């Protein structure tokens with residue numbers, strides 16, 4: 551149906567689920583990543599490239615084989631994306647990816663467009679004196695963050711008192727850093743936004759629960775949040791995404807403050823963990839939405855309306871290499887309502903995203919009830 555070919559930088563779990571959507575529509579996606587990357591395992595054609603998605607030469611080679619280049623990860627080389635953008639479409643734009651991949655630049659950009667974010671200060675030097683200075687301006691605690699290469703909370707260090715300064719610099723001191731005012735939120739929300747060629751659509755506002763800065767659970771829609779607030783969250787997410795360039799899906803993470811005001815935490819220029827639930831819960835998954843957006847295929851509001859409430863639980867690597875496989879096995883034995891997705895990443899390492907489970911319910915309480923035993927199982931294997 552669609553003869554355009556997509557080139558994808560990165561073939562991890564997001565790429566794999568993107569391929570699932572593309573396969574169903576017979577759309578060819580050429581992946582650049584290590585041999586046997588999770589996305590390549592489900593796509594048997596000879597258009598893939600082995601190599602690093604950060605390697606400019608490999609990106610150029612890939613770009614010669616496709617009509618649109620896109621990403622499953624923002625930590626890519628945007629110089630080469632800028633270079634190739636004269637010959638091939640790059641979606642979302644390299645400018646968007648470049649701005650977003652530096653979290654401080656991302657925040658400055660949002661603030662310039664009157665989108666509220668946590669107050670942020672760049673560090674002029676990675677020293678105790680500089681931490682004292684930002685601590686005086688932002689107050690304690692604050693969150694010290696790596697400007698670049700951050701994911702799954704690995705670039706974050708909560709600085710609770712001056713006795714944490716040394717530890718924070720030891721953990722993150724090799725990276726460019728900025729400090730963020732502590733957000734005393736009552737809940738974290740996320741909205742997947744689809745930016746097409748002439749429309750911007752929002753999936754519902756979902757509730758995300760993080761443990762040690764890594765996403766654990768997603769409740770779609772957010773529980774016990776009045777629709778006046780979820781609507782505000784959707785509007786804010788659309789406004790935030792609209793100030794970036796290009797097409798695709800974007801994951802917008804937000805803090806819901808004690809006074810019900812909203813702040814943007816960060817934006818991902820790609821499919822996102824908080825949108826996995828859309829595979830089962832919506833007519834159009836976030837992956838299909840990304841495909842439709844970057845290829846200028848039809849999009850409409852119907853696709854982003856969930857059929858029923860859902861809960862998504864991440865399967866993270868635990869203490870043993872087999873931990874994730876054990877969780878998956880228990881889930882398949884417990885109920886066929888539990889939709890298990892494993893990413894085929896091999897052995898589990900602690901904290902690594904290995905798979906996820908989604909369940910739909912006729913009510914949120916039903917979905918929660920079905921997921922509850924699995925939350926106990928993942929808590930058990932993490933110990």
Ligand code: ATP
Pocket residue numbers: 668693695700701702703704705706730731732733734738760763764765803815816
């Ligand atoms: P991701 O995997 O979502 O890309 P990341 O490594 O980019 O994660 P952030 O999203 O910046 O990290 O932070 C991870 C989590 O840490 C947030 O979801 C939130 O729970 C907590 N957090 C981040 N910033 C703050 C803050 N300013 N105040 C309080 N908690 C925060």
Ligand code: MG
Pocket residue numbers: 700701702816
């Ligand atoms: Mg991030």
Ligand code: MG
Pocket residue numbers: 803815816
């Ligand atoms: Mg985040």
